[in-house]
Amino acid sequence: MDHSPPTTARTMRHEVVANTLLIVHGPLAVDDAEWTSYCDESATLSCGGALVVVDRSSPGPNARQRAQLAECIARRGSHPQVAVIAASAAHRGIVTVMNWLQKGSVKAYSPARLSEALSYASVAPSARALVLRRVHELAVDLNSSWIVQAIAIEPTIETHP
Numbered sequence: 001m002d003h004s005p006p007t008t009a010r011t012m013r014h015e016v017v018a019n020t021l022l023i024v025h026g027p028l029a030v031d032d033a034e035w036t037s038y039c040d041e042s043a044t045l046s047c048g049g050a051l052v053v054v055d056r057s058s059p060g061p062n063a064r065q066r067a068q069l070a071e072c073i074a075r076r077g078s079h080p081q082v083a084v085i086a087a088s089a090a091h092r093g094i095v096t097v098m099n100w101l102q103k104g105s106v107k108a109y110s111p112a113r114l115s116e117a118l119s120y121a122s123v124a125p126s127a128r129a130l131v132l133r134r135v136h137e138l139a140v141d142l143n144s145s146w147i148v149q150a151i152a153i154e155p156t157i158e159t160h161p
Contacts, residue, residue, distance in 0.1 A: 010026070010028065010031065010034070010142070011025070011026055011028045011029065011030050011031040011034050011142070012024060012025045012026065012030055012031070012034050012035070012038065012142070013138040013141060013142060014038045014041065014042070015134075015138075016045055016046070016047050017127075017130060017131055017134045018123070018124065018127035018130050018131055019047055019048040019049075019122075019124070019127070020047055020048060020049055020050065020051055020121055020122065020123050020127070020131055021042065021045055021047040021049070021050040021051070021080070022050075022051055022052075022053075022131065022134060022135060022138065023038065023050065023051070023052040023053070024052075024053050024135060024138040024139055024142060024144070024147065025052070025053070025054045025055055025058040025060065025142075026055050026058065026139070026142025026143060026144045026147075027055040027056075027057035027058055027142070027143065027144055027146070028058070028142075029058070029059050029062075030058070030059075030060070030061050030062070030065060032065070035061060035065045035068065035069075036068065039068050039069050039071075039072040040072065042069075042072055042073075042076070043072040043073070043075045043076045044076075047080060048080065048121075048122040049080050049081045049082065049083070049120070049121035049122030049123065050080055050081070050082040050083070050121055051082075051083050051085070051117065051118065051121040051123065051131065051135070052082060052083070052084040052085065052086075053084075053085045053086075053135055053139070053147055053151060054084065054085065054086040054087075054091050055139075055142070055144040055146050055147055056086075056087045056088055056091075056146050056150075057146065058091075059090075060090070060091055060094045061094065066094070066097060066098065069098070079103045079105040080105065080122075081105050081106075081107075081120055081121060081122060082098075082105055082106040082107070082121065083107055083109055083116075083117035083118070083120040083121040084098075084106060084107070084108045084109065084117075085108075085109050085110070085111055085113075085114065085117050085150075085151065086108055086109075086110075087110060087111060087150065091108070092108045095107070095108040096108075107120055111150040111151055111152075114151060114152065118131070129153065132151065132152075132153045133153065135147065135151055136148055136151070136153065139151070
């Protein structure tokens with residue numbers, strides 16, 4: 001596996017798994033230090049696409065954090081396709097703003113459109129089980145029972161112990 005070692009993050013987690021940058025936002029407001037770490041690392045990470053999963057209680061990044069991300073993306077120079085799985089209108093509004101900043105590469109998806117989101121984020125079919133399991137593990141770490149319940153591990157790719 002190519003995901004990084006566990007951190008002490010409490011509001012969000014990010015790591016590259018199977019050539020996909022995973023960003024999971026728990027129910028708490030995004031901590032500035034965790035956001036800065038994500039921005040700094042995302043400017044240099046190599047990935048085919050990004051999958052963001054947002055707890056329905058998360059307020060998402062604030063205006064200053066969004067501006068900080070835009071600066072990091074400008075330094076990176078490339079704009080990978082980013083699929084954001086979120087359930088609220090407020091989150092979709094944030095995605096619209098982020099889409100403007102990232103040259104039209106960010107799209108919002110409801111949990112019911114998980115398969116489409118994975119495809120847009122360039123998650124290979126052979127990597128979907130690994131990616132979804134890691135999303136669940138990160139959600140548990142962040143105390144996001146909503147993500148665990150809303151993001152299904154597709155039955156066609158589930159394995160039984």
